Amino acid sequence: MAKQAISTPVIRRLPRYYRFLGDLEREHVERISSRELAQRMGFSASQIRQDFNCFGGFGQQGYGYHVKELREMIGKILGVQEHTGVILIGAGNLGKAIAAHVDFEKRGCKLIGIFDNNPLIQGTSTANLPIMPMESLQTFCELHCPQVAVLCIPKDAAQQLADQLIALGINGFWNFSHFDLRINNPDVIVENVHLGDSLMTLAYCMHRNEVETL
Amino acid sequence: MAKQAISTPVIRRLPRYYRFLGDLEREHVERISSRELAQRMGFSASQIRQDFNCFGGFGQQGYGYHVKELREMIGKILGVQEHTGVILIGAGNLGKAIAAHVDFEKRGCKLIGIFDNNPLIQGTSTANLPIMPMESLQTFCELHCPQVAVLCIPKDAAQQLADQLIALGINGFWNFSHFDLRINNPDVIVENVHLGDSLMTLAYCMHRNEVETL
DNA sequence: TAGATTGTTAATCGATTAACAATC
DNA sequence: TAGATTGTTAATCGATTAACAATC
Numbered sequence: 001m002a003k004q005a006i007s008t009p010v011i012r013r014l015p016r017y018y019r020f021l022g023d024l025e026r027e028h029v030e031r032i033s034s035r036e037l038a039q040r041m042g043f044s045a046s047q048i049r050q051d052f053n054c055f056g057g058f059g060q061q062g063y064g065y066h067v068k069e070l071r072e073m074i075g076k077i078l079g080v081q082e083h084t085g086v087i088l089i090g091a092g093n094l095g096k097a098i099a100a101h102v103d104f105e106k107r108g109c110k111l112i113g114i115f116d117n118n119p120l121i122q123g124t125s126t127a128n129l130p131i132m133p134m135e136s137l138q139t140f141c142e143l144h145c146p147q148v149a150v151l152c153i154p155k156d157a158a159q160q161l162a163d164q165l166i167a168l169g170i171n172g173f174w175n176f177s178h179f180d181l182r183i184n185n186p187d188v189i190v191e192n193v194h195l196g197d198s199l200m201t202l203a204y205c206m207h208r209n210e211v212e213t214l
Numbered sequence: 215m216a217k218q219a220i221s222t223p224v225i226r227r228l229p230r231y232y233r234f235l236g237d238l239e240r241e242h243v244e245r246i247s248s249r250e251l252a253q254r255m256g257f258s259a260s261q262i263r264q265d266f267n268c269f270g271g272f273g274q275q276g277y278g279y280h281v282k283e284l285r286e287m288i289g290k291i292l293g294v295q296e297h298t299g300v301i302l303i304g305a306g307n308l309g310k311a312i313a314a315h316v317d318f319e320k321r322g323c324k325l326i327g328i329f330d331n332n333p334l335i336q337g338t339s340t341a342n343l344p345i346m347p348m349e350s351l352q353t354f355c356e357l358h359c360p361q362v363a364v365l366c367i368p369k370d371a372a373q374q375l376a377d378q379l380i381a382l383g384i385n386g387f388w389n390f391s392h393f394d395l396r397i398n399n400p401d402v403i404v405e406n407v408h409l410g411d412s413l414m415t416l417a418y419c420m421h422r423n424e425v426e427t428l
Numbered sequence: 429t430a431g432a433t434t435g436t437t438a439a440t441c442g443a444t445t446a447a448c449a450a451t452c
Numbered sequence: 453t454a455g456a457t458t459g460t461t462a463a464t465c466g467a468t469t470a471a472c473a474a475t476c
Contacts, residue, residue, distance in 0.1 A: 009467070015411035018414070034434075042394075049436085063433070079417050096307065096311065098311075107413050108421075172416055180233075189419040191412055199388060204228065248458075264443090264445090264459090266458095277452065
């Protein structure tokens with residue numbers, strides 16, 4: 001369908017389209033023009049049409065886009081109907097919150113295992129899953145073949161653990177450790193999330209006027 | 215110091231520079247060239263020199279950059295020495311994790327109040343702060359004048375609460391609700407964080423090959 | 429049919445990369 | 453001084469915006 005590789009900016013906008021189209025569907029809007037959607041999302045109409053046309057024509061001249069149909073198409077592109085196996089490593093504050101708060105299933109993923117090396121919390125449950133000891137990791141992976149690992153572990157443990165997980169068949173990382181994972185293997189996908197960086201960007205913008213008149 | 219407004223891509227790279235320079239400092243590296251830093255960070259040397267020169271010359275020809283000095287300069291630009299007052303609204307899983315996990319003080323911020331409308335958790339503590347009822351919000355803001363609000367609340371509550379907070383003097387939002395805050399007022403800074411979008415991007419990349427050969 | 433709105437090409441804008449003179 | 457590496461200008465690349473013919 002797609003003629004050439006989709007650029008990163010386009011990919012990063014897809015989930016946002018998906019979300020907004022979901023809102024529209026909930027509001028029982030049947031059709032929408034690129035102009036209206038643009039206004040709602042703060043994009044330009046041109047950009048929206050360009051983006052959608054990366055994947056083929058979803059619209060109809062003179063009419064616009066059919067909301068439900070378009071949302072389904074984008075959902076399919078994003079793979080929301082998949083069931084990619086996900087494990088989470090590190091059930092501290094953040095790990096537990098992500099396990100409980102993120103709706104993996106709506107995003108084509110399924111959280112199937114949680115691991116932590118702290119014996120005090122092993123055996124307790126989060127998000128209806130028992131927290132398992134790290135020693136069980138290998139057996140678990142061999143049995144259930146998860147593809148994605150969520151890393152909620154300290155900075156220093158990240159690189160080594162990532163290598164270990166790749167050996168166990170993991171080829172996607174959602175990395176919340178304060179460490180920029182970089183994997184040579186092009187088949188391994190890494191999504192680094194740096195909450196601290198996000199806060200610093202906000203903090204910079206808050207006092208930017210002072211900075212720029214130094 | 216800066217001649218013109220700094221572009222967003224540059225700003226978003228600053229926290230990353232700051233982090234990597236911190237690592238170098240910990241490794242007792244005194245000087246580094248743009249070429250070496252580039253290699254380490256996965257940037258180009260050109261880009262690094264361009265970025266730093268947005269703020270004036272931090273380096274020395276023939277020598278490179280002094281790590282400690284450079285890090286301090288970037289820290290100053292990012293405002294890590296500030297004490298911007300921050301409140302957090304919504305002490306569910308995610309709210310508590312952010313309160314406990316994010317080191318606000320290292321980023322020029324100070325978490326000074328946590329609020330939730332659930333009476334069952336009011337009075338309990340997270341990150342050494344008591345969880346206060348929403349009714350106390352106004353008085354608290356009048357007394358302590360926080361500038362930033364972290365929103366860890368459901369989608370539907372976000373817009374209304376944001377408006378209320380702006381009226382109480384808040385002019386920065388770190389928004390984790392599944393709602394794209396858009397504020398007309400240019401003096402109000404919004405940093406939307408969409409964990410779900412991040413996961414979907416990862417999920418897309420995991421099965422992209424299938425998509426592109428549809 | 430006429431009006432509206434897409435799909436798509438061309439023009440613009442901005443960010444990244446390359447190149448090199450300045451200089452430590 | 454000679455070598456190294458910056459600061460900065462020019463060239464390239466890619467993404468966004470504008471324009472308009474195609475068409476529902």
